[in-house]
Amino acid sequence: MKRGHQVTMKEIAKKLNVSVSTVSRALKDSPELHPDTKKRIVEMAKSMNYQPNLLAQSLRISRSKVLGVIVPELTSHFFSSNISGIQDTAYKRGYNVMICQSNESYVQEISNIRVLVASQVDGLLISLSRETKSYQHLQDLYDREIPFIMFDRVTEEIPVSRVTVDDEHGAYQVTHHLLEQGCRKIAFISGPQDLYISKKRKGGYLKALAEYGISEAESRVYISDLNQESNRQIAYKILEEENRADAIFAMIDPVAVDVMLVLKEKGIRIPEEIALAGFTNNPTSSVVEPSLTTVSQPGYEMGQIAANHLLDQLDEIVSDEPKSFVLGTTLIARNSTLKIKI
Amino acid sequence: MKRGHQVTMKEIAKKLNVSVSTVSRALKDSPELHPDTKKRIVEMAKSMNYQPNLLAQSLRISRSKVLGVIVPELTSHFFSSNISGIQDTAYKRGYNVMICQSNESYVQEISNIRVLVASQVDGLLISLSRETKSYQHLQDLYDREIPFIMFDRVTEEIPVSRVTVDDEHGAYQVTHHLLEQGCRKIAFISGPQDLYISKKRKGGYLKALAEYGISEAESRVYISDLNQESNRQIAYKILEEENRADAIFAMIDPVAVDVMLVLKEKGIRIPEEIALAGFTNNPTSSVVEPSLTTVSQPGYEMGQIAANHLLDQLDEIVSDEPKSFVLGTTLIARNSTLKIKI
DNA sequence: CTGTTAGCGCATTCAG
């Protein structure tokens, strides 16, 4: 394909019989320049539709004004909200965003980092893949002093800033709410155990149980791979259990929805026989029937905060001292747990 | 923040007392080089953790290996699927992706294009904002010979390649299905009239009606701004109409879901009293109750096809003759229209 | 087999 040639300063200079540096000065409105010359150049630039080559500028100043973002998947509503917040924030502050998805793969994640770093991004915003259990690639980034921060899927092993929601408290809120509704046999469907959020949310679940005198030994934790098949199997397992659970708390909404479908197929009434709750407040959760109790997790704001903080660090508005931002969660009680309906 | 210094060829050259060009040759495995020298350089590069500076390479060859993508919004599942397909495809072919969202704003769209072009993207994939009714900015791109193609939200006014689904046929399928179910008073909720997809889908709706002897004068078209408030108002309006509709076909799933909520509030049985259908097959559609009849629109594949085609054009695997890719649609009949349930 | 030169587009320093 014929590729469009971009007008350069050189071409403007030639047409006007001035030097390139004069053009450069005119275009950045340098005061030490004859007004007429300046005017002629600026007008010519406009008429030729001149656009500065950001690549060249970046190379010169060794700053690309581009942020790299890595998320496990783009199609999840939560992550696309994050990206939306990051993108809007970056754009407002004169930065562009390069986006990669790891597809929940550790190897992809490493490869993504490599490419973004080679592309000279000024900083990285990373949300770890499910597979990521070793953090050497992040340690390398840290050692090479490449600015980056983590959001949502984070690790505490590397001393960089993090943005998360208060996973533990959110899970506590849900569990506490179920207990208040009279449930005492609450199953918790967790994701893979090494996941930061699995640990945190399980912690909140156990804490709430403890307050009602239910020990960890009496807790009911199930581990899902978080795919539909795994979710359904666990639902079946829970139903077959003797002394069956009277409530199910799924670590993320999609799991809860899968479970809901199984319960409905089996004709089990929600919440009368089994109450059901999720986490994240996906758009789907409000429209399923019964509507799903969940915890809202402000994805867009997380993206904004993460991007603003990283840019603050880059622009040296704040120090590069690692900070941990923990966003509040809000319980959204809906019909899937409310035994007395409104 | 202290910014990590990237190792350059110059530094490797200095350490080994060779010239930069020798380093360059070694790193790209040039045959005309003493094996020992090559080996020494390669090892040194590895030990210093050398990464080529893609910016510098891009500047040299005037190709950035980056594609620009503009979508109306990132959080829509359909668009994030597109992006996912684009990103995966680009990555496989050695390209990176810079993403912008127009937030459905014409001005933003223009601004996004400007920034991406200044960033020297090799090509653009654009899905137009709702507000975009003038196409001069695209004409400019075309005149400047900047490679770009459009997907989903397209216009026929600019002679570049397009990737769309068969909107007309999809709408025809839905309407035909509703007619087969015995509905004869089918309301169609359209988006803004200038939208390409509004026109196409309305066309399919009318075509199916015509086959059943229902004239355009007897058709029932409502125009929504596609926000929740507007959707609900139209739902109310349809319900108040004398000779009330017995089916509602909404141009996109979210509209159908909003309408469904109104119908449920009013205690109207779906599909017995009013059948309801959407378009796109959002994840939500399968889990609402009753499950929503819709048309599947393969977002990920659209992204793949769009990216592959643009890259084919860039790599001159295909000519830059504009092509129009029209993807097939599949009717997904669910309980919201099936009067005889399975 | 390897070094020197030159240039991608831009902006800054140094000389007028």
Added chain:
DNA sequence: CTGAATGCGCTAACAG
């Protein structure tokens, strides 16, 4: 007030 020279990192052409 303006031009020439320099360098960001890399590679290709040209010379040994």
